[in-house]
Amino acid sequence: MASELKRWQIGDVKVTRVVEQVAPLPAEQLLANVEKARLAQHAAWLVPHFMNDAGEILLSIHALVVESAGKTIVVDTCMGNDRQLPQGMGPFETQFLEELETVVKREQVDYVMCTHLHFDHVGWNTMLVDGEFVPTFPNARYLFGRVEYEHWSTGPEDENIDFTHGVKPVVDAGLHELVESTHRITDEIILEPTPGHTPGHVSVKIESKRARAVITGDMVHHPVQLAEPGWSSHPDFQAERAIDTRKDFVARYGDTDVLVIGTHFAGPSAGKIIKDGDSCRLECD
Numbered sequence: 001m002a003s004e005l006k007r008w009q010i011g012d013v014k015v016t017r018v019v020e021q022v023a024p025l026p027a028e029q030l031l032a033n034v035e036k037a038r039l040a041q042h043a044a045w046l047v048p049h050f051m052n053d054a055g056e057i058l059l060s061i062h063a064l065v066v067e068s069a070g071k072t073i074v075v076d077t078c079m080g081n082d083r084q085l086p087q088g089m090g091p092f093e094t095q096f097l098e099e100l101e102t103v104v105k106r107e108q109v110d111y112v113m114c115t116h117l118h119f120d121h122v123g124w125n126t127m128l129v130d131g132e133f134v135p136t137f138p139n140a141r142y143l144f145g146r147v148e149y150e151h152w153s154t155g156p157e158d159e160n161i162d163f164t165h166g167v168k169p170v171v172d173a174g175l176h177e178l179v180e181s182t183h184r185i186t187d188e189i190i191l192e193p194t195p196g197h198t199p200g201h202v203s204v205k206i207e208s209k210r211a212r213a214v215i216t217g218d219m220v221h222h223p224v225q226l227a228e229p230g231w232s233s234h235p236d237f238q239a240e241r242a243i244d245t246r247k248d249f250v251a252r253y254g255d256t257d258v259l260v261i262g263t264h265f266a267g268p269s270a271g272k273i274i275k276d277g278d279s280c281r282l283e284c285d
């Protein structure tokens with residue numbers, strides 16, 4: 001499963017992708033209202049990075065290490081090892097942590113930023129030591145969106161939430177901090193509210209020396225949803241709100257110089273949104 005690290009430079013900010021897993025899956029397994037004929041029309045720009053020749057879509061689970069103003073921020077922490085996960089997944093035994101530590105040592109991470117609290121974004125918040133899940137990044141502040149945390153910590157059970165392994169040990173250790181959806185982590189790294197996938201979902205904007213990028217989180221799972229924002233992801237908590245968020249996102253960033261870095265985009269994982277008539281595509285270098 002080991003993959004090459006991918007890096008981007010955005011002004012003075014460095015972003016490094018560390019992959020946990022990449023998997024092909026039938027489009028309908030992720031996208032609630034996908035139209036196969038329309039999906040095939042997008043094959044010209046989706047294959048080979050985002051869709052394979054068999055017509056399956058490709059999804060990556062990765063963390064993004066952001067280095068800005070002397071701080072190291074890990075954005076989303078994948079699924080983690082040694083735990084039974086929702087939807088019958090796991091336990092996994094990947095080399096993710098070893099790969100991450102070729103980029104930054106655990107002890108040197110300043111912030112962990114979870115775009116939302118689904119299990120595939122909080123996993124490596126913790127690791128199993130002597131039979132107990134403990135924070136992986138002992139010197140980090142773990143930033144959780146206030147709206148997001150308050151919703152899931154008081155709300156009903158949800159099949160995509162794994163508080164027990166990924167969140168509670170961090171809170172018990174006093175390492176978490178609740179932040180607003182427009183929080184500024186450094187002068188160059190600012191949160192942007194993108195609700196719908198979950199109630200308090202945020203994306204992460206990077207602005208440095210007139211270069212710009214945005215880390216999507218799960219407001220879009222697959223690049224085809226930039227062209228087809230009405231195709232919901234099954235786990236979207238508020239589907240209509242998520243559709244509106246995707247439409248706004250494409251309107252805001254389409255035909256701009258903003259590098260869109262997808263949290264689940266496979267292959268190059270990043271590109272620019274090019275509008276194309278009433279549709280658009282992600283153009284990668």
Ligand SMILES: [Zn+2]
Pocket residue numbers: 118120121218264
């Ligand atoms: Zn996800």
